Amino acid sequence: MSLPRLVIAAPASGHGKTTVATGLMAALSRAGHDVSGHKVGPDYIDPGYHALATGKPGRNLDPHLVGEERLVPLLLHGARGADLAIVEGVMGLYDGQIGGEGFASTAHVATVTRTPVVLVVDISHASRSIAALVQGMVAFDPSVRIVGVILNKAGSPRHAGEVVSALESTGLPVLGVLQRDDGIVAPSRHLGLVPAAERDDAAHALDRLAAQIAEKIDLEHLLALARSAPDLEAEPWEASEQISVPSEERPVVAMAGGRAFTFRYAETEELLRAAGCDVVTFDPLTDVALPEGTAGLYLGGGFPEVHAAGLSANAPLRAALRAAVDSGMPTYAECAGLLYLCRSVDGLPMVGALEAEAVMTPRLTLSYRTAIVPADQLTGVAGTRVTGHEFHRTGLVEPVETTPAWLVDGQPHGFGSPTLHASYLHTHWAGHPQMAQRFADAVHAYVPTHLPAETDVSVATRRENVQKRQAQRVPDLTWHGDRELSEGLIDFAVNIHDDVRPEWLDAALRASLDDIGAYPNADAAQHAIAQRHGRRIDEVLPTAGAAEAFGLIARARPWRRPVVVHPQFTEPDVALTAAGHHPEHVLTDPANxxxxxxxxxxxxxxxxxxxxxxxxxxxxxxxxSLRRIVRPGRVVVVDEAFMDSVPDERHSLAAITDPGLLVVRSLTKLWSIPGIRAGYVLGSPQLLTELKAHQAPWSVSSVAIAAMIATATPEALAEAAKRTTRIGQHRRVLTDGLTELGIHHVPAAAPYVLAKVGTGAHDRLRAAGYAVRRADTFPGLDDTWVRIAVRRPDTTRKLLATLQIEGPWT
Incomplete structure (x- = not known):
């Protein structure tokens, strides 16, 4: 199989491999290439940045974890559909497993995969000596094909010129020079880089890095070197060929995610899905219950010690997890998952399913391991040999002796039973698919024992009754929050950010008035939005706000069975009805x-x-969950009007390219410009062509175009991150206050909160001087609910004080 590819390596750690490799992935992706990112070794954090840069899952290539024979199939699997693969190395080019004579080194992986190598070299402390270093790297192992050099951390053009001149003797081309202050690196802590999922500024920093890499490195020359890689004689790895499906049911495996649990290999989820499981991610920091129908738990790695306070504060979920584990629900926990299941971490209460305490230690444990299963249990039969790695700075204090999960160097390690596996050892299930099979078999066989047998029936019955009751009402779908306002009322009804607009945005809007003498041309906005999301230009359609987008979608096809998931914004219903369709409602359940x-x-x-x-x-x-509803023959429209108010835009589908997916965005809310109808649609060129056929000429105004361009710049993205942080802080004031008052509210991710305050509360608040959004105009809700917009703390506290005085609100 033909796959253009390069390994990005270095003489040692610290030369800038991650910065350069990730920057190259981002720059090439933004230049229109479909790039897959790979990492030599067991590391989880770098692949997170690779995923952010490419829009594809980051993949690992580690012969210790998966076996040398699987490296090429896994490379081809990860690069399926891509036109280029970039592989980031580990440590120095020839550094591998201690005592293994270079086994699992970058050079080893490059040789097995027959991939050309580009060296990244830190030249900050030398000049001509760099040529000797590079020449030594080339001569050390002639089977490793080094094809070019990128110089990093040059002190000046003169300094870089001296190094370039000396390197002429090696015959290797210098593909680019980065100055000492050019590199953008991720902040680090006790286990290395901070994961991309924990950085609010990660996407913005990556945009800046991609621009610098594109400017300083000869991408065309680099692509030519990648295309020189020989064809690979192997078939891509397939999860479905490694595993069987135990039953026709599709039980749910709840997989821990969010900021505290970022360590897991992409193939793990793929194997579980191939084994007939539905994998649903939950966030132990924010979710108060397990996903409905959970029959198995996967608690991977991450940083629970960093987020211990937040994990501890989520007592409802800790209790649910304890009950699930105690019931015998199949549970796999490694490293962070192990800590989370302990009684405490550094004195803060955790789940308590394991009789152990965890504490931070001054010593880092970092090593490849070979482990043996001591007795038949969840992940293997006695005597099974498994490869893995450890990576942690915590330790367990006097754990109660029990059956260990492993024997490592003859010593007991972790906790094991027929339903529970918890240990520090990280394993890659692509290398040991029998572990995935045994876990999936147990999940398929699991029967809840801690709940009454009739619970599932009662839940289903309750949902059915709720839907029937809600279906009897005909809500006013044309009602909008601005209709709540009148003179003298404090506005908690309209979902527009209440901060002042940035001066640069106002300046851009004023300047756009100079263009109103000509018909508007949205090409520049289309280019800016494409660059902002890493999409091709023909995958972007600027619109006069989300409302126009919904109208275009409604008229695009003669939809046979359109479905709107409610409660949600009613404009899609209005658009579909106006186009002659009869949308069907799917009501989500307030009980979950x-x-x-x-x-x-x-x-x-x-x-x-x-x-x-x-x-x-x-x-x-x-x-x-959203990707599970995408399928051939169906168009799924995800309205992400408020996604720019979510930190890191977590769970956004804006970067996902699928022929049946449309993502609608609006600039109105975060940037406080409701009078300017500015939005856009992201999707496949074919779908956008169908929408554009119904778009009126010049529907997007010059002022809206200016807003789109201005809010897509790196400066705007940095400001958006600040606004998002403030929204989260201000929302916490509101939700904490509602909790103290005993008012039930739905856990919120957007700049508004849905609260159940009881019948008549909407009118009572108006009488007290506050406008909140009535909720009975949304299908699936009644007049006991109101929507409260997030406002500044001082304004919010006044509302909370009124709620306290005017209560009770149930």
């Missing part, structure tokens, strides 16, 4: 926090429209 159950979507629905985060519930649906 209005979270989408993909199984609710009718199989023959050819159009599905859903908000994320949803208005008015403020629920942020997991990316995996």
């Amino acid at each position: 926090g209005f979270v989408l159950d993909p199984a609710q979507i009718p199989d023959d629905a050819d159009l599905v429209m859903i908000g994320n985060p949803t208005n008015p519930t403020s629920v942020l649906h997991p990316e995996q």
